[in-house]
Amino acid sequence: MHDVDGMARHPAPDTWRGAAAAMVLLTFDVDAESPILAAGDEYAGHLSTMSHQAYGPRVGLARILDLLRRRDMPATFFFPGIVAERWPDAVVAVLAAGHEVGLHGYTHRSPTMLSDDEQRLELERGLEALRRAGASPVGYRAPMWSTTALTLRALPALGIRYDSSLFDDDRPYLLETGSGRVAELPVHWSLDDWEQYMYIPAPDLGHTIKRPSEVAGLWTEELDGMRSTGSLCVLTCHPFLSGRPGRLRAIERFIDFADECGDVVFARADHLAASLLADDGATGSEDERGA
Numbered sequence: 001m002h003d004v005d006g007m008a009r010h011p012a013p014d015t016w017r018g019a020a021a022a023m024v025l026l027t028f029d030v031d032a033e034s035p036i037l038a039a040g041d042e043y044a045g046h047l048s049t050m051s052h053q054a055y056g057p058r059v060g061l062a063r064i065l066d067l068l069r070r071r072d073m074p075a076t077f078f079f080p081g082i083v084a085e086r087w088p089d090a091v092v093a094v095l096a097a098g099h100e101v102g103l104h105g106y107t108h109r110s111p112t113m114l115s116d117d118e119q120r121l122e123l124e125r126g127l128e129a130l131r132r133a134g135a136s137p138v139g140y141r142a143p144m145w146s147t148t149a150l151t152l153r154a155l156p157a158l159g160i161r162y163d164s165s166l167f168d169d170d171r172p173y174l175l176e177t178g179s180g181r182v183a184e185l186p187v188h189w190s191l192d193d194w195e196q197y198m199y200i201p202a203p204d205l206g207h208t209i210k211r212p213s214e215v216a217g218l219w220t221e222e223l224d225g226m227r228s229t230g231s232l233c234v235l236t237c238h239p240f241l242s243g244r245p246g247r248l249r250a251i252e253r254f255i256d257f258a259d260e261c262g263d264v265v266f267a268r269a270d271h272l273a274a275s276l277l278a279d280d281g282a283t284g285s286e287d288e289r290g291a
Contacts, residue, residue, distance in 0.1 A: 004166070004184075005149040008176040012183075013279040016172060016272070021227040021263035025185065025234045025272065026075040026251075027164070028064060029141065030094075032057050032087055032240065034080040034108035038143070039203035049200055053240050057087040060243015065097045067248060071255055075099045076269040078141045078164075081106035081129030091133035100268045102139035103127060103160065110146035119151050123158055138270050141165055145187060156180025162273035170231040172276055183273040185234055190222055192236040197247060212250035219250070220257040227261060232272075 003009050017023045033053040036043045043049060068075050077094045079101060084091050094101055105111070106126035111119045123140075130137050140155055142165040152163060152175065162183040163175075169186045189195050196215045198206025223233045235254065242251060258264040 004152075004168070004175060007149065007152065007178065009184075010174040010176070012172045012174065012276050015279075016276060017230065017232075017265065020265040021230065021261070022223060022265075023232050023272070024223065024258055024264055024266045025164075025232065025269050026068070026073055026255075026266065027141075027234060027236050027269060028061075028075060028077045028242075029104055029236060029238050030056060030061060030077055030079045030083055030087075030090055031104070031108060031238055032080075032083045032090075034082050035143075035205055036200075036203065037082070038108040039205070043203060046202070049202070052200065056238060056240030056243060057083070057090040060239035060241075061090055061093065063243050063245075063248055064237075064239055064251075065093060065099075067252060068099070069097065071252070073255065073266055074268040074271070076102055076139065078102040078104035078139075079130060079133075079135070080104045080108045080143065081126035082108070084129040084133040084135070088133045091130065091135055095134055100139070100270045101130060101135035101137060102141060102164075102269065103130060103137040104141050105143045108143040110144045111142055111148045111151045112146045116150055119148065120154055123151065123154055123160075127158060138162065139164065139273065141187075152182065153177040153179050155182055161277060162269065164234060164269060170226060170229065170233075172232050172272065174276060181277065183276040185232060185269055185272065187234045187236060188222075190218060191234060193238055193242045193247070194236075197241040212246045215247070216250040216253040219254045223254070223258060223264065224261075227263060233264075 103126050106122045138161045140160045140163050145165050147165040156179045164185040175182050196210045199209045226233050
């Protein structure tokens, strides 16, 4: 049986994208300073580095929300709990604009580097912080896209209905975790702006700065290919990176291309997950159903 670390994997119902050739999820990880602080407490005093990250909630987020408003686009924003505590107005702004808020851990530390108890605490503290800010998350994305089976199995009991951290497909599927079923909305590094723009001398989290036009080309070519395979295109951006003016235009060019195709639809992650989980027909494994 094809599974994910002992968790049975079921294909999504054939109707998941309707008549569209491909579906796009516009997602944004509002990390702010959390990746820097997760790398070590000593970086808290690195004012230039910390200000680089603060650009996200301070400037970039509002610009992204304005773009989404102008283009009437739905989106999902993942917040680490510590960011909700440091920047509660950012959570409020996303919710007020009608978008989804999802969970991105608490400290932005990778679950793969934590003990079992620490993984559970990261989820619980992250949820508590987001709920205090007014959000009711039903989705999760692992920090650095580094998750574990323990974290995935803990999600259903916490009210989390979907994950967006795995790479083994370009279409959504369902996972039986043993504690409940979750929808998986797969991701890929090529559709993440971190790999394109992240440059910080220390801590070593990236040393790349590409032209926005090159990045827009990469993303539109990926989506164009996905139209021929009936795929889910999960674009992942960060306000501290893609909230800068030239890079914001790369997102808009991507949206323009999708609109021009005429066969691409956009959705919020929670809405897609809800439709996947509402289908009672997806009860067999991939082997059993010939997928």
